[in-house]
Amino acid sequence: MIRLLSVDDHPIVRDGIVRLIATQPDMKLIAEASDGLEAVEQFRKHQPDVTLMDLQMPNMNGIDAIGAIRGEFPKARIIVLTTYEGDVQVVRALKAGAQAYLLKGSMRKELLDTIRAVHAGQKRLSPEVAVAIAEHATDNALSPREISTLTLIAGGNANKEIAAQLSVSEESVKSYVRSILAKLGANDRTHAVTIGLKRGIIGL
């Protein structure tokens, strides 16, 4: 019997997962959570065999929750369930300790298999996700500062405001921007934001 924890802030998605799991005799959903903090709490309480984890959630996001859980329980097995296929996001989730990365679009067909595979100690990636990772495997990653800068650019902030929020000089912000454009191969700031969103460097 595989004991499962489902973490997602969308009740309808959780409801679908509950019903799908219920059809399987070898699986049992023992707990649910609607954000990262709750997920850590529920994990501690029930210590499920496999956790299904959404990424975009209020309070604490999925990647932080994975980190927290794996910090406490290094053997925890976690499947990321998300709509985002950006390579950077995937790599972040895997580095945090997730065993599988499944797009919500392929849940219907692959969720049950993936759960069994991960329970058996394997790793799984959706094919689209694997392609995205392969495409950018040799790229230079953005530094944390550059990621903060890109996030603020996406929020519509001018260099001056970004400098104020990051407590650095405007000159530094300009050099971050130049570096971001170069690393992402973007033509301008808007283009950089688009690429950032697509690759999951920043959230929607």
Add this chain to the structure above:
Amino acid sequence: MRSHLNYFNIGPRLLLSFIVLVSLILAGNGLLVWQFHIAGIQSERLNSGNQQVIAVLRLQEELLLFHQRLEELVNSMDAHRLITEAEPLGKTLLEQIQQTRNTVIHLPPVTRVDPAFLPTLDAIAIDLPSQVEALTSLAALGDWEVVRIRLASGMRVMETQIAGLVKSIDQESSEELTNAMASMRDLQRRILTLVPLMAISTFSIAAFFGWAITRRIVELGLEERVGERTRIARELHDTLLQGFQGLMLRLQVVDEMLPPGKAKQELEETLETGDQTIVEARNAVHDLRSRTANMNDLAGAFRVLGQKLATGLSTNFRLMTEGPQRELHPIIRDEIYRIACEALRNAFAHSGAGHIEAEITFGERLFRLRIRDDGAGIPPEVLDRGRSGHFGLGGMRERAKQIGSQLTISSGPEAGTEIELSVKGSIAYNKTARTPGWRLFRWKIG
């Protein structure tokens, strides 16, 4: 999240224009005030010149009266009267001289006082008592002939002095008047030039402000639309798409429950379609944010679109571009692309044309898109109202209006259709992608 600072960002060129215009207006006003100041001084000088003339004439008259009165006294040959009356008369004249002196001293400092004026007055004032004394002492002797001669000679000296002064002051004053007339004419000419110049500057600054505000409104509108779009994308993603994902799972459960048969097969096909729909919807949501952002190559996008539409048809599609391709503002580019999509789809679907052409002109001041075909043309009633139940033409006009561009559709039965969309360069082109210097500057302030 944008700071209020941005709302005052009007760009360096406009800022420079403002500074130049404001300086012009300030300088113009300064010049005008200066001209009036000069005019004031001029009229003050004229006025005090007149006062000098009046003062000296009055003094001359008093002197003549004095002379006349003394002559009468001498002619009466009454020594007693002469002695008693001459002294007060002299005193009165002295007072008059003192008064004239005061008038002259208290004239405004800008006045040019005749240098001989005060010395002449002083000379007369010193001379007068001795003259009067001489007369009275001579009269006391009773030699009236000598008195008469003494009076005539003594008075002549003073009268000549005064007459000379009158002449000189009068000459100066008329010179002053001539000069003043000339400089007033100059002044008038300068004021007549300055006032219209300033009116033009003031008008231009108002026009510039108007233009800047309009431009800013358009830009703010575009920014707002980007924000709105992001919000819609997030909402759609968070509610609709997630909801569908959940529902798909539940349908999958139903599928698992169904025994093999027609119903199960039907449901599985439906689920497949559902998967595809979700992928499409997700892409559409993603597009809301990133639309043609990667599609900086508008011409390339049109070529691809035209070729896609032309596949399987005998219609010949041709794309022409004029001028170096320039980067367009993302929102404008989207709208242009959508208008072009609609126009091309209409042309391929309804015109039955043999040739369809798209022409893109990247002008310095104007971006222009023309799409023509040699097909059946759009029936007038459709052109007027838009095809009923068809969003096409109405939607195109709406989009064109929203980005402040001009859309003209000309068509006639069997004469083909031509659609022309023109967008002002200042609206159409992405400012961040102009020259490097400009770009840096924009970054700094916006």
